[in-house]
Amino acid sequence: MAGIDLHTHSTASDGTDSPAELVGKAAQLQLGTLALTDHDTLDGLDEAEEAATTHGIRFIRGCELAVAYGGDELHLLAYWVPRASSALDAFIAGQHQRRRQRNQDMVARLVELGLDICMEDVVAVAGQGTVGRPHIAVVLKEKGYVATTTEAFERYIGRRGCAFVPRDLCSPQEGLSLMAGEGATMVLAHPCLSLDAPRSGWDALLRDLCRWGLSGIEAYHSAHSHTSVRLCVELAARHNLVLTGGSDYHGAAKPGVRLGVGSVNMRLHNLLLEKLQARRLSDGLPL
Numbered sequence: 321m322a323g324i325d326l327h328t329h330s331t332a333s334d335g336t337d338s339p340a341e342l343v344g345k346a347a348q349l350q351l352g353t354l355a356l357t358d359h360d361t362l363d364g365l366d367e368a369e370e371a372a373t374t375h376g377i378r379f380i381r382g383c384e385l386a387v388a389y390g391g392d393e394l395h396l397l398a399y400w401v402p403r404a405s406s407a408l409d410a411f412i413a414g415q416h417q418r419r420r421q422r423n424q425d426m427v428a429r430l431v432e433l434g435l436d437i438c439m440e441d442v443v444a445v446a447g448q449g450t451v452g453r454p455h456i457a458v459v460l461k462e463k464g465y466v467a468t469t470t471e472a473f474e475r476y477i478g479r480r481g482c483a484f485v486p487r488d489l490c491s492p493q494e495g496l497s498l499m500a501g502e503g504a505t506m507v508l509a510h511p512c513l514s515l516d517a518p519r520s521g522w523d524a525l526l527r528d529l530c531r532w533g534l535s536g537i538e539a540y541h542s543a544h545s546h547t548s549v550r551l552c553v554e555l556a557a558r559h560n561l562v563l564t565g566g567s568d569y570h571g572a573a574k575p576g577v578r579l580g581v582g583s584v585n586m587r588l589h590n591l592l593l594e595k596l597q598a599r600r601l602s603d604g605l606p607l
């Protein structure tokens with residue numbers, strides 16, 4: 321039975337395989353279906369889709385969207401993202417503008433602290449992918465301000481670092497309504513990685529997310545323990561959510577996570593995909 325992977329990243333965001341390389345690897349592993357879900361961008365989808373056609377793999381156009389949740393962020397996976405949507409393009413452009421501003425604000429704080437760093441240094445490290453804190457960390461290391469990128473996060477740009485600026489994200493309602501309104505099927509990504517809320521808080525959150533257009537919950541994920549999976553299964557049953565799964569493969573950026581199986585040897589069954597497709601059809605949406 322051909323496996324599936326519904327959560328992967330390419331060089332279009334913070335993965336290290338190009339979209340076409342990623343699809344090539346999925347073909348080698350004989351995966352039947354692959355979704356590319358780069359962070360806050362649709363840039364890799366056309367290339368991946370073309371490669372998938374060449375390799376005879378079913379491809380789902382996806383995206384992993386970050387939205388604000390308390391002082392933290394939630395990740396939402398969007399599947400069957402439309403090919404052309406001006407509303408979606410404008411939304412993604414807004415996310416990028418806010419991200420650029422945030423990077424600039426963090427670099428400005430570092431300069432205020434007396435460090436010699438500028439945005440050009442950071443952009444040079446990032447290459448073509450989305451620019452973010454990992455690239456600032458590399459610059460700080462290359463310039464000798466820290467010994468490791470981990471230290472860069474601890475001292476400067478991590479949540480408790482002195483140059484940290486939180487991301488300016490849209491609300492879950494805004495993200496879900498827009499994406500679902502444009503015809504995407506929305507899934508809460510790795511909830512047990514994002515949420516340390518007490519158990520009682522989850523039902524209230526999921527009720528809201530469902531009202532705004534959530535259809536599924538990612539129960540099977542590289543970072544989910546058996547207990548997390550069980551909790552997701554219970555929540556899915558209570559809130560009529562479809563269960564999904566994916567590795568969250570990032571290539572060499574997350575060496576312990578393998579395409580198709582993640583870090584815990586998951587077997588992602590095609591049945592998950594069939595249920596997701598059935599949900600779409602029952603919502604009157606095309607596959």
Ligand code: AMP
Pocket residue numbers: 334451452453454469470473474478487
């Ligand atoms: P950004 O999207 O710019 O906020 O950067 C987020 C990325 O930074 C995450 O995907 C991680 O890869 C990385 N990151 C976040 N916190 C840490 C940390 N404490 N140590 C190392 N990497 C981190």
Ligand code: FE
Pocket residue numbers: 329334359570
């Ligand atoms: Fe990532």
Ligand code: FE
Pocket residue numbers: 384395509510
């Ligand atoms: Fe994520």
Ligand code: ZN
Pocket residue numbers: 327328329384568
């Ligand atoms: Zn991811």
